[in-house]
Every structure is written in C-alpha cells, then in structure tokens.
Amino acid sequence: MITGKNYIGNSLSAKGKTTYKTFNPQTNTENDIVYTEATSDEISEAVELAAEAFKTYNKISGKKKAVFLNAIADEILALDDKLVKTYMSESGLPEGRAKGERGRTIGQLRTFAVLLEEGSWVEARIDPAQPDRKPNPRVDLRKMSIPIGPVVVFGASNFPLAYSTAGGDTASALASGCPVIVKSHPMHAGTGELVASAIAKAAQKTGMPNGVFSNLNSSGIEVGQQLVEHPKVKAVGFTGSIRGGRALFDLAAKRPEPIPVFAEMGSINPVILLPKALEEKAASWGKTYASSITLGTGQFCTNPGLILGIKSDSLTKFIQTLSEEIVTIAPQCMLHPNIYKSFKNNKSKAQKQNNVKTIANVDKAVAENYAQQAVATVDGKTFLENSALHEEVFGPFSLVVQCEDASQLEEIIANLEGQLTGTIISEKNEVAQHQNIVNALAQRVGRIIFNGVPTGVEVVPSMLHGGPYPASTDSRFTAVGRDSIKRWVRPFSYQDWPNNLLPDELKNENPLNIIRLVNEKETKEAI
Numbered sequence: 001m002i003t004g005k006n007y008i009g010n011s012l013s014a015k016g017k018t019t020y021k022t023f024n025p026q027t028n029t030e031n032d033i034v035y036t037e038a039t040s041d042e043i044s045e046a047v048e049l050a051a052e053a054f055k056t057y058n059k060i061s062g063k064k065k066a067v068f069l070n071a072i073a074d075e076i077l078a079l080d081d082k083l084v085k086t087y088m089s090e091s092g093l094p095e096g097r098a099k100g101e102r103g104r105t106i107g108q109l110r111t112f113a114v115l116l117e118e119g120s121w122v123e124a125r126i127d128p129a130q131p132d133r134k135p136n137p138r139v140d141l142r143k144m145s146i147p148i149g150p151v152v153v154f155g156a157s158n159f160p161l162a163y164s165t166a167g168g169d170t171a172s173a174l175a176s177g178c179p180v181i182v183k184s185h186p187m188h189a190g191t192g193e194l195v196a197s198a199i200a201k202a203a204q205k206t207g208m209p210n211g212v213f214s215n216l217n218s219s220g221i222e223v224g225q226q227l228v229e230h231p232k233v234k235a236v237g238f239t240g241s242i243r244g245g246r247a248l249f250d251l252a253a254k255r256p257e258p259i260p261v262f263a264e265m266g267s268i269n270p271v272i273l274l275p276k277a278l279e280e281k282a283a284s285w286g287k288t289y290a291s292s293i294t295l296g297t298g299q300f301c302t303n304p305g306l307i308l309g310i311k312s313d314s315l316t317k318f319i320q321t322l323s324e325e326i327v328t329i330a331p332q333c334m335l336h337p338n339i340y341k342s343f344k345n346n347k348s349k350a351q352k353q354n355n356v357k358t359i360a361n362v363d364k365a366v367a368e369n370y371a372q373q374a375v376a377t378v379d380g381k382t383f384l385e386n387s388a389l390h391e392e393v394f395g396p397f398s399l400v401v402q403c404e405d406a407s408q409l410e411e412i413i414a415n416l417e418g419q420l421t422g423t424i425i426s427e428k429n430e431v432a433q434h435q436n437i438v439n440a441l442a443q444r445v446g447r448i449i450f451n452g453v454p455t456g457v458e459v460v461p462s463m464l465h466g467g468p469y470p471a472s473t474d475s476r477f478t479a480v481g482r483d484s485i486k487r488w489v490r491p492f493s494y495q496d497w498p499n500n501l502l503p504d505e506l507k508n509e510n511p512l513n514i515i516r517l518v519n520e521k522e523t524k525e526a527i
Helices: 040-057 063-089 095-118 169-176 186-205 222-229 242-253 276-300 313-326 338-352 380-384 406-414 429-440 484-489
Strands: 006-009 011-014 124-125 139-145 151-154 180-182 213-216 235-239 261-264 270-271 306-310 357-361 374-379 397-403 419-425 445-450 489-495 516-518 521-523
Touching: 006 040, 006 186, 011 180, 040 180, 040 222, 063 095, 063 186, 095 169, 095 484, 139 516, 151 169, 169 180, 169 235, 169 419, 169 484, 169 489, 180 222, 186 213, 213 429, 222 242, 235 242, 235 484, 242 261, 242 521, 270 429, 276 306, 276 313, 276 397, 276 429, 306 313, 306 406, 313 357, 313 374, 338 374, 338 397, 338 484, 374 380, 380 397, 380 406, 397 406, 406 429, 419 429, 429 445, 484 489
Parallel strands: 124 516, 151 180, 151 235, 180 213, 235 261, 270 306, 270 419, 306 397, 374 397, 419 445
Antiparallel strands: 006 011, 006 213, 124 139, 139 489, 357 374, 516 521
16 A cells, blocks of 8 residues: 555654655546655654664675565565556556566566675675784785765665665665665655565564664655755765765765765766768668667667767768668657656757757657657767767767768767667677777766667676766776675775674684685685
8 A cells, every 4th residue: 555655664653744646647647645754853754763773784694685585575575456557557567577677677676686695795894913924014904895884875766666665776785784774765755655664664573773764755855865964864876867866975975974875866878879880781870870869769778879980881881771770660668757857858958069960850740758859970080179079968869970081080089978778789800909988988888789779787796787988977886787886885904903892704614604815815715
C-alpha cells in the first residue's frame, strides 16, 4: 500500500503541508495519490537516526549485511505486479522495461551480497612488525577499508528502480556499512515508497538497526539541499543533470567539513566513424545507430548524442541511411511533460545554430509527451567554434559532425568535455592506423567501445560507469559494478594494535579466510 508518507527509519511520517502528485505521461494526467514533502524536522530526524544506526551497522559482519541485501531483493520481488504497474504509471515506460529494470536492481543487490559473503573487498594489507630490522625496527602496520558514515542518495528520473531507491548507489552504500537516506525523485514517488517499504521490512526481519535506511519525499530542491548541508551526512550519490550535480557538489564543498559528491551527470558519448569502416558498412552502421539513438526514447545516460566522421561519399551514405531509418521508428513516450518540454527546447536550440542542417526529423503528429526524434549535421570548424553544440540534448537526438580530415577529428575529440563513453567504429585493423585518435578519445571518456553502441551498461566487475568531468565529479570511481562500493569507504590503518582488538579482517588468524596482502604477497594464510 502506498501512503504518500516519508519513511523515517522504520516509521512512516507526514508532518508537512507541502504536497504533490506524480504524473502519468502516457495518459497525460496526474496520478491519484498525494505525497507529503519532508519537513526540516523530519530531515533532521532521519539523519540523526542514520548517524546513530551507523555506530552499530558499521560493525555488523559482512555475512549478516549480505543476508540483509538478499532480503531486500526478496521483498522487492514480493511487491510483484503492484510495483510494475506503479512504475509504468509514473514513467510511461512499458512493462518489459519495468521488469527488466527490476531484474537489474535485484541483480545488483545480490552481487553485493556475494561480495560481502566473500569479504576480500576490504583490501586488507598487513606489514607485520620487524623488531630486529637494522638500523631501525619496523612497527606493525595493518590497513583496510572502513565505511565513512551516513550517505544521501538522490533518485534518478530515468531509472525509477536501478538508479533510485534500492539502486546501485543505495546497494553499494549499504554493502559498505553506511546507512542511506534517499531523497526520492518526485516523478516516481510511488515506486520509491514501495521499494522503501521493502527495504524497511528487510531491515526489521534481519535485525538491522532502525535508521539504516530512510526515504524522504520532495517536490523541489529544498530537501536535497538540507540533506547535503547536514553535518552528519558524510557523502552524496547523484545521477542527473550537470546543473543539479554541480549545485550539490558546490554545496558540499562549502560546508565547514566538505564531503564528497559522487555525481554521474551529462554525456553525449561520441562515436568515431573511421573511413574504411564506412566504406564497407556505411548503411549497416546507419541502421544500427538509428536504433541506438531512439532506444528508451534516448533517455539513457549513454545515448550516442554525437557522431564524428571524415567527409567522404561513405559518410554521406551513412548520414542518408541514418536519416531514412530513424524516421521509420515509432516515436515513444518520454518520462514526464517537463522532460519532453526540455527535449523539445534543447533540440530546437541545437537545430537553430549557425550552419546546422537538420537531416531527419519526425514531423508527423504524435501523442502528448511523445518525442519526435531528429538528426542534424554540421561541419567540423563550426562545431569547434560553437560550444553550444557540445551540450547534451536528453532524448532521441544526435548531431553528426563532418570533419575535414583526421587532424581536425583529433582536435575535436581533444576539445570535448569529459564523457561516460566513446566508441570507435573500425574495419579490421584500421584502428591501429589511428592511435592518435584513440589516445585522444581515451583521455576524454571512462569507457571505450569497439564496433558497437554505447547504450547498455553491464553490471560486472570490469564495468566503468563514470568519466572525466562533467561525466562524473570524480573519474577515479564507477557508479556501476561492485567497485562502486569504494565510493563509500576510506582507508584506515592500525599501528602496533593488539591482535585480539583488531577487526577480524586484520587478525593474525584470518578468521574470515579472505585474501590479504601480507608482506606484499597475496595469501589466505594466517600469520
């Protein structure tokens, strides 16, 4: 049952007077349930409860936390059709997408549970004392990763499950030993409350401390601002726009005690079309990218918003095929009227720039909130000189830049802002002849793709979902995959500490039987 209230730990609360509703973009109508925005007192209560819970939760064993994460997954599955139907009514996304994203959310939780059960993720390092070392004895030093404290997670608009209430940020933070306070996204508050109820049930069933999780409603920016400014909050996870992520980053930096903000923000995900690849398969790649640009109504953070090639008959053929194919794809509903309006305005802004030519644009009548996909093209010189053309258009739109030669192509790549992904389309060993282009692209992206499309993110250990600013605020970390847990921990060393008082991960006996680096050698052996 959806109540419209806030979860403050295990309790429901609705003390405020500011209310709002979610919106169904498919029917273009408001949904029925009224949500109450969290008050300042409720925000403070949630954070204080999280800080108190941290004192206990950070000491709970990995195996017990794994039971908790698996219980969350089970409770989400138990929501069954209620969750799927609520998701669809608040996002306009189809049932298949809802179930697929639910599966990914479950998979993320279970992945971190496996990581906790094994235990080596803490990266235990042990350099035993050498009292007889000359000329100076060596002290005993032991290091491992420890959780940093309460984490605030901002739900994402485009992934109501996988990047929201129990998404990757929350799953990894809970796995690390940090309590989580979610600032629920107003576009899918009902989906968020259902998942929050699942987390609360799982916490109670597995004996987790009250306050290990809270979920706060918010229709504007005030709740998020107060959470980031609260002195007992120690880190922030965010997925969204550059404007929103940068505002949180700046706010966190101005605190008396600055805290990290791990924000995954804008990306246009450049695609590089090498000449021989187009000579061989221009039409095939044109068709492939028409599908990639429109996948999920272009509302993925890895959508290919920029395509770069060198002027040629083959590039012209690619552009022709792309423009022909993309208009045959049925327009799809966007997540919310505000997102549709933003797409329409940003697309129009890009199309009206000097020397930009629209080569494909769905101009037939469509239902409310349905995106009319488009592709435009521009010459390399204009693109270099006009920074407005470098901005993301969130939705099914892509700009094809026609470069004069390989030198200009390399220059354009080197002048791009940081991106999540970059793609190279190459024929056989052609890419080996363009190492300067590859190297330039590698400096601007977090993940480089060979002969594929950027849309699609695998939740595996080798995935890097991040990149140089503004793709993310810290390119050393990923927002996807098990290494995302590293955002919520810090290294901590013990010097000459009594063995019986050390955490199990660092004790001589290695009671957890984890892999440790002892005297610079990886081993499970006791000392």
